Amino acid sequence: MRFFNRMRRLAVLAVPAMLAFPITGAWAQQPAPFKIGVLSDMSGMVADLSGPGTVAAVKLAVEDFGGSVLNRPIQVLEADHLNKPDVGVTAARAWYDEGVSAIFDIGLTSIALGVQELARDKNKLVVFLSSASSDLTRKNCSPNGIHWTYNNYSQALGVTRFYTKSGAKTWYFMTVDYAFGVNTQRDTTAMIEAAGGKVVGATRHPFDIKDFSSDLLKAQGSGADVIALATTTAHVAGLVKQADEFGIRPAQKIAPLSLTLHDVKALGLQAGQGLLVTAPYYWDQNDETRAFAKRYFDRFKKMPNMIQASAYGAVLHYLNAVKAVGVDDASKVAEKMKQTPINDFMTKNGRIREDGRAIRDMYIFRVKSPAASKSEWDIYETLEKIPAEEAFQKADPVCSLVKG
Structure with a gap:
């Protein structure tokens, strides 16, 4: 119970644009939020690899996208899996059951493999940022999993x-x-x-x-x-x-x-x-990478590493696919993501293969x-x-x- 209470405390409303909705009439008539989650090591030995820094990049991407999709305000949730497979998979299952459409990051391979299967079973999406195992797009591949940043x-x-x-x-x-x-x-x-x-x-x-x-x-x-x-x-x-x-x-x-x-x-x-x-990224490569790094640094007071920089592009690529498809359907969104070239400050002419591997x-x-x-x-x-x-x-x- 303490874990779920902690998850509720960690749930963060990430989009200032949501505050623009007037509190008039029945609250229940307002559109349900479009939920995405960041599941990561938020406090342990690899928190600097992703963790709170990735959450900051995700929120920045959501704000730049405009704060809503499918006429629903976007809500970003975050949770700490503590590098424990049972905690991580339990958190992911709870989120999917509560209507979270996609989970980003993950990290630890044993948790990633569990969430990969869970996303397939529930027809939800998972986008791996700091998970490295190449098996995620080989023997353990799934139509509901995108391996975004890199692999081992x-x-x-x-x-x-x-x-x-x-x-x-x-x-x-x-x-x-x-x-x-x-x-x-x-x-x-x-x-x-x-x-x-x-x-x-x-x-x-x-x-x-x-x-x-x-x-x-x-x-x-x-x-x-x-x-x-x-x-x-x-x-x-x-x-x-x-x-x-x-x-x-x-x-x-x-x-x-x-x-x-x-x-x-x-x-x-x-x-x-x-x-x-x-x-795939270093903050001082060119004018575009430096521009993003400056915005990120102003918010997080550290330069972004490859995981944190890639989180921004992954979320925008995902949200643009949702907008283009017009429905919150993981299978259709994943297919649209694969059909769309990846072009942002970090990646030029990248693509997502049929096995879910993003190459850049x-x-x-x-x-x-x-x-x-x-x-x-x-x-x-x-x-x-x-x-x-x-x-x-x-x-x-x-x-x-x-x-x-």
């Missing part, structure tokens, strides 16, 4: 490609022991082997660990050219700092496969310099040195663009939605 393959590709071109031959994995880590190691291993490289060892660590000494010593002892961190953003800073305590760099490269802007900010440029990041250009960034950085958020330099069709795996026939 696209995020690992840039790092793997860069070090392979630089001559790295041998790799060692430090992998978080749940679906995301396992999938990341699986997909990255395929890239390494396809390029003629070899994986010489691996260890797995639990989600709640903070001391990586034993695994780092094994990785160092392997003599691998690259130590790949197939773990969450929340673990990267601790791993990198401990690796430096053991003197692992520069003899061996440290390759986080899930590094984001806020991880680098937390780590600091002194420790983070030289690390590689693969992402990705970029390889390198973390700047303290001397090269000119301001607090001047963190990356761009090394390379990876075209959309290369950045993601081909649609897999294991997904029932893929024809041929």
Whole structure:
């Protein structure tokens, strides 16, 4: 009961435009709100990846859209799944039963897979922003799921490609022991082997660990050219700092496969310099990305990372599809989203494939040195663009939605 009370307290009326409706006559005659939800880690170890920052971007998108759709005021709900599958799936089920039309974000793979099935069963929509598992558009694909921002393959590709071109031959994995880590190691291993490289060892660590000494010593002892961190953003800073305590760099490269802007900010440029990041967005890429970042910063007092920036585009793409279809029907809206090219400040000429995978250009960034950085958020330099069709795996026939 305490959980549901908390959910009610977290429900936020996100659209100032709603206040424009006059309180006259019978309140019951006013149109029912059009509800969308943001389900994320709002307070835990990966809250900076998405969390409240994503809620801020969603609200900004709703306001820019105009605050209503289908003649109904848009209401944004938010809830903290606490990185617990039972809490997350229970929250999603309650929302769908209460009339929420679409849920955005999710995060943790085990929760994402549960909500994917729930959305299919209830003919609702789920749009994954910070969830990374490529299985969401492969063996676990659904006509009701859109995998919007990135996946573990696209995020690992840039790092793997860069070090392979630089001559790295041998790799060692430090992998978080749940679906995301396992999938990341699986997909990255395929890239390494396809390029003629070899994986010489691996260890797995639990989600709640903070001391990586034993695994780092094994990785160092392997003599691998690259130590790949197939773990969450929340673990990267601790791993990198401990690796430096053991003197692992520069003899061996440290390759986080899930590094984001806020991880680098937390780590600091002194420790983070030289690390590689693969992402579809960086706030200082061009005039359009900077313009959005300034608006976002004015509201949230931080620069947006790729998840938070992508939330804005995902919500606008969704709401435009609802408006175009003219009805709140998840199947029709999802189909319209797939038919419509993605064009916003972050993505040019992107598209959503039949399996639900949104594909867009990705970029390889390198973390700047303290001397090269000119301001607090001047963190990356761009090394390379990876075209959309290369950045993601081909649609897999294991997904029932893929024809041929």
